Amino acid sequence: MHLQGVADEIMCKAFPTTLKGPARIWLSRLTPNSISTFKELSAQFAPHFIEGHRYKKSTACLMNIKQQEDETLRSYITHFNKEARLIDETDDKILIAVFKNGLRKRKFLFSLYKNDPKTMSDVLYRATKYMNVEDTLLAREEKPKKRERQEDVR
Structure with a gap:
């Protein structure tokens, strides 16, 4: 969306639709109107969930x-x-x-x-x-x- 030049407001509105589980709960607990740009949203989101990132496996695992x-x-x-x-x-x-x-x-x-x-x-x-x-x-x-x-x- 960022590459397409989509406005921050739209990205902020679309972002929650991609979340589930703990990430959705985290987002729902944010104070309303506390974030004004998508950059701020991603800066707050990343530290909470970067640890949960699954690293890709190699073909040898198969x-x-x-x-x-x-x-x-x-x-x-x-x-x-x-x-x-x-x-x-x-x-x-x-x-x-x-x-x-x-x-x-x-x-x-x-x-x-x-x-x-x-x-x-x-x-x-x-x-x-x-x-x-x-x-x-x-x-x-x-x-x-x-x-x-x-x-x-x-």
Whole structure:
């Protein structure tokens, strides 16, 4: 906003919408009209929350993420993406390699090696299609089991 030349008043009004948790509470406790510029606001804000700044991790941290034996592909992807967002600079080739390295030896991994994806977006798109098929097949298996249970109860 500062680069766009937005006025201080607008930046001060927009700033609270970006906060949550302790930062929002801190802001709400400020004395009304005690700050007149965005520079003053940021000067008061920074010392309170600079310690809480999370430093970005390196790609090497992702090497420890492995899909557990009982972990679904959906859960593995969620965990992987959560950690990948904490990486400062990511390269798709490295992300893909690390992602594949953490996957269990299953059909989806085989499909990734068979048709090598070029971007992480490609991997996630293919994973979504694969998970949807898995969910559909699982739902088909569940229907007969439910019918059998209902018949056993009768």
